[in-house]
Amino acid sequence: MSPGTEKTLLAAVTEALDVALAEDPRVLLLGEDIGLNGGVFRATDGLFEKYGGERVVDTPLAESAIVGAAIGLALSGLRPVAEIQFMGFLYPALDQILSHVSRFRYRSRGRFTVPLVVRMPYGGGVQAPELHAESAEAHLVHTPGLKVAVPSTPADAKGLLLSAIDDPDPVLFLEPMRLYRSVKGEVPAGVHKVPLGKARIVREGNDGVIFCWGAMVPPSLQAARRAKEDGFDVAVVDLRTLSPLDRETIGKFARQTGRVLVVHEAPLTGGLGAEIVAICQEEAFWHLEAPPQRVAVPDTPYPAFAVEEDYLPQGATIYRALQKTLKEP
Amino acid sequence: MEMERILDLEGRPLRPPRLSLEESRVLLKAMLLIRTFDSRALSLQRQGRIGTYAPFTGLEGIQAAAVRSLTAADWLVPTYRDTGAAILFGLPLLEALAYWKGFPDSYRAPADRQILPPSVPIATQIPHAAGIGWGLKHQKKEGIVLTFFGDGATSEGDFHEGLNFAGVFKTPVVFLCQNNGWAISVPFHRQTAAESIAIRAQGYGIHGRLIDGNDPLMVAEAVQEAAERARSGEGPTLIEARTYRQGPHTTSDDPRRYRQEDPLETTLGDPVERLRLYLQKEGAWSAEEEEETLQEAREKVAQAVAELEALPRPSPESIFEHVYGAEPPFFQQQRDRFLATLKEAQE
Numbered sequence: 001m002s003p004g005t006e007k008t009l010l011a012a013v014t015e016a017l018d019v020a021l022a023e024d025p026r027v028l029l030l031g032e033d034i035g036l037n038g039g040v041f042r043a044t045d046g047l048f049e050k051y052g053g054e055r056v057v058d059t060p061l062a063e064s065a066i067v068g069a070a071i072g073l074a075l076s077g078l079r080p081v082a083e084i085q086f087m088g089f090l091y092p093a094l095d096q097i098l099s100h101v102s103r104f105r106y107r108s109r110g111r112f113t114v115p116l117v118v119r120m121p122y123g124g125g126v127q128a129p130e131l132h133a134e135s136a137e138a139h140l141v142h143t144p145g146l147k148v149a150v151p152s153t154p155a156d157a158k159g160l161l162l163s164a165i166d167d168p169d170p171v172l173f174l175e176p177m178r179l180y181r182s183v184k185g186e187v188p189a190g191v192h193k194v195p196l197g198k199a200r201i202v203r204e205g206n207d208g209v210i211f212c213w214g215a216m217v218p219p220s221l222q223a224a225r226r227a228k229e230d231g232f233d234v235a236v237v238d239l240r241t242l243s244p245l246d247r248e249t250i251g252k253f254a255r256q257t258g259r260v261l262v263v264h265e266a267p268l269t270g271g272l273g274a275e276i277v278a279i280c281q282e283e284a285f286w287h288l289e290a291p292p293q294r295v296a297v298p299d300t301p302y303p304a305f306a307v308e309e310d311y312l313p314q315g316a317t318i319y320r321a322l323q324k325t326l327k328e329p
Numbered sequence: 330m331e332m333e334r335i336l337d338l339e340g341r342p343l344r345p346p347r348l349s350l351e352e353s354r355v356l357l358k359a360m361l362l363i364r365t366f367d368s369r370a371l372s373l374q375r376q377g378r379i380g381t382y383a384p385f386t387g388l389e390g391i392q393a394a395a396v397r398s399l400t401a402a403d404w405l406v407p408t409y410r411d412t413g414a415a416i417l418f419g420l421p422l423l424e425a426l427a428y429w430k431g432f433p434d435s436y437r438a439p440a441d442r443q444i445l446p447p448s449v450p451i452a453t454q455i456p457h458a459a460g461i462g463w464g465l466k467h468q469k470k471e472g473i474v475l476t477f478f479g480d481g482a483t484s485e486g487d488f489h490e491g492l493n494f495a496g497v498f499k500t501p502v503v504f505l506c507q508n509n510g511w512a513i514s515v516p517f518h519r520q521t522a523a524e525s526i527a528i529r530a531q532g533y534g535i536h537g538r539l540i541d542g543n544d545p546l547m548v549a550e551a552v553q554e555a556a557e558r559a560r561s562g563e564g565p566t567l568i569e570a571r572t573y574r575q576g577p578h579t580t581s582d583d584p585r586r587y588r589q590e591d592p593l594e595t596t597l598g599d600p601v602e603r604l605r606l607y608l609q610k611e612g613a614w615s616a617e618e619e620e621e622t623l624q625e626a627r628e629k630v631a632q633a634v635a636e637l638e639a640l641p642r643p644s645p646e647s648i649f650e651h652v653y654g655a656e657p658p659f660f661q662q663q664r665d666r667f668l669a670t671l672k673e674a675q676e
Contacts, residue, residue: 028467060497062490062493064456064487065456065490065493065494067456068455068459068490071456072457072461072462072464073463073467074464075404075445075457075460076464077464095450095453095487096456099453100448100457105652105654106651108446108651109433111438112445167654167655168653169655243657244658245659
């Protein structure tokens with residue numbers, strides 16, 4: 001691993017795409033405004049100039065065809081990386097993703113595969129307009145055949161994205177908007193890969209564990225640090241791949257601590273927290289000291305942004321839930 | 330836009346066709362083979378020997394005439410209605426039948442034939458075809474793409490998005506609409522207020538043609554010309570082939586609920602009949618040849634049916650095959666547990 005430089009998560013995404021384009025002539029980027037404009041968040045900044053309009057391609061404004069055509073590009077032998085401008089704009093493409101991306105390999109009995117990546121800004125917390133702050137990961141995780149990754153650090157953004165592009169299966173790559181420019185970290189230079197399906201231990205601890213991902217990692221860590229002041233060592237695990245989930249690490253920390261809290265910024269009901277709690281029951285039932293808890297957003301549509309900070313889990317609300325989990329007899 | 334045709338309803342050529350008599354004879358034989366398959370598949374479904382089946386009765390001319398322009402470098406992107414096209418491009422009869430019998434391992438084309446699994450959600454294959462064409466062009470690979478869809482598909486967003494992409498990226502694709510006048514029970518005039526689907530090509534800046542789909546010589550020419558355009562870098566073509574659906578939508582459908590007489594039947598006739606009349610008038614087809622061709626077709630289909638019925642029931646293991654290229658560990662565990670539980674339960 002070469003020494004890296006301090007970068008934002010967004011710059012790490014750009015660097016991963018740059019490396020992929022440089023390393024593999026099969027890689028092609030497609031999406032809306034990703035060319036000369038460099039993407040609405042600038043995730044593809046400079047790549048159009050460097051690799052040209054044949055490999056960094058502005059498409060018509062049509063999400064279903066961006067994914068549908070990416071399927072065709074992949075079938076023809078390329079490694080397309082599609083950008084959907086915001087996760088809320090993924091919905092027109094869900095038919096392509098749920099009906100085709102996820103099952104080309106299955107239906108063709110392994111003959112025709114679609115190793116593509118669909119990247120998109122994900123989650124809330126940046127005072128964006130309506131439908132620009134969605135956390136719809138559960139829909140994707142519930143679809144067999146797909147893989148889903150969510151980085152929370154610049155190094156993971158680069159490493160997971162390069163693994164996703166290399167993976168034989170289609171990967172939905174969710175980039176937490178709130179962390180795009182708010183976190184900085186060391187990013188290894190050159191080809192740096194982080195395996196899909198392996199969680200990251202953010203903080204060790206034996207008194208409790210918080211399972212989280214994306215923009216929920218920083219406030220979860222904040223809550224764990226506050227619990228430390230109360231004398232509790234709480235582990236924080238960034239799942240970073242939501243499909244497949246790292247069941248081994250979930251089970252290990254549930255057994256090790258006996259006290260589990262899951263935090264997500266997607267609505268509670270039918271959210272991934274339910275699945276993670278179920279895994280804890282399956283893997284660690286006899287080790288649990290307290291009922292596993294979930295901190296999620298309520299079952300409402302994502303609200304207008306003037307109230308989003310109240311709506312989203314914060315360090316303080318996670319800490320309150322953690323206290324309850326830790327003090328349960 | 331006028332509908333182009335070469336043969337009239339009595340099989341008289343209105344102008345000299347591009348296909349030679351020998352090519353036309355080969356075409357008729359191909360049509361008779363898939364018509365035999367189609368009618369046998371319908372019987373098998375009625376006898377409960379295969380599942381729901383989507384017949385292509387009346388579309389044999391379009392499907393047979395279209396795929397004759399394809400080569401080994403090309404891609405066929407069919408729907409569930411296009412079993413005839415897939416067979417004539419090289420899908421084994423057994424693979425086609427196994428698909429309709431609900432076998433997971435089915436619809437597998439030989440290695441030198443790129444035939445995608447039939448698309449089921451309407452129009453969703455159209456962006457795939459545009460994307461494959463784009464990818465071939467990008468990689469400077471040989472080959473073009475042929476995709477089929479019906480009139481109902483043209484109301485879907487993916488029709489619009491796919492054709493628009495194909496136009497913008499000037500991809501080597503032939504978009505072939507089999508306008509049979511019906512989307513299950515809904516007639517064509519309920520799909521669009523436009524006079525034709527072909528005129529929409531103009532809206533995408535691509536080449537469009539409206540042809541008589543029950544005139545196999547016309548279809549053969551139009552697709553050949555569209556394929557030539559695609560191969561020479563002139564981009565996509567939208568062909569609307571007017572035809573009519575002789576049978577039900579699928580074997581689960583009862584057209585008597587919504588359709589009495591179809592005026593298209595009298596204006597378009599039957600494609601097999603029209604090509605046969607033409608060849609007979611030219612002295613290039615006889616009743617003996619017809620019987621010989623049908624006999625051979627019946628034997629081929631019977632052989633495939635015998636092979637189908639000799640296939641063992643698919644294993645429950647097949648449920649778990651080809652879901653992932655890199656299988657997650659829990660997926661493997663799940664398979665092992667599921668199969669063990671199933672085995673125990675069945676003992």
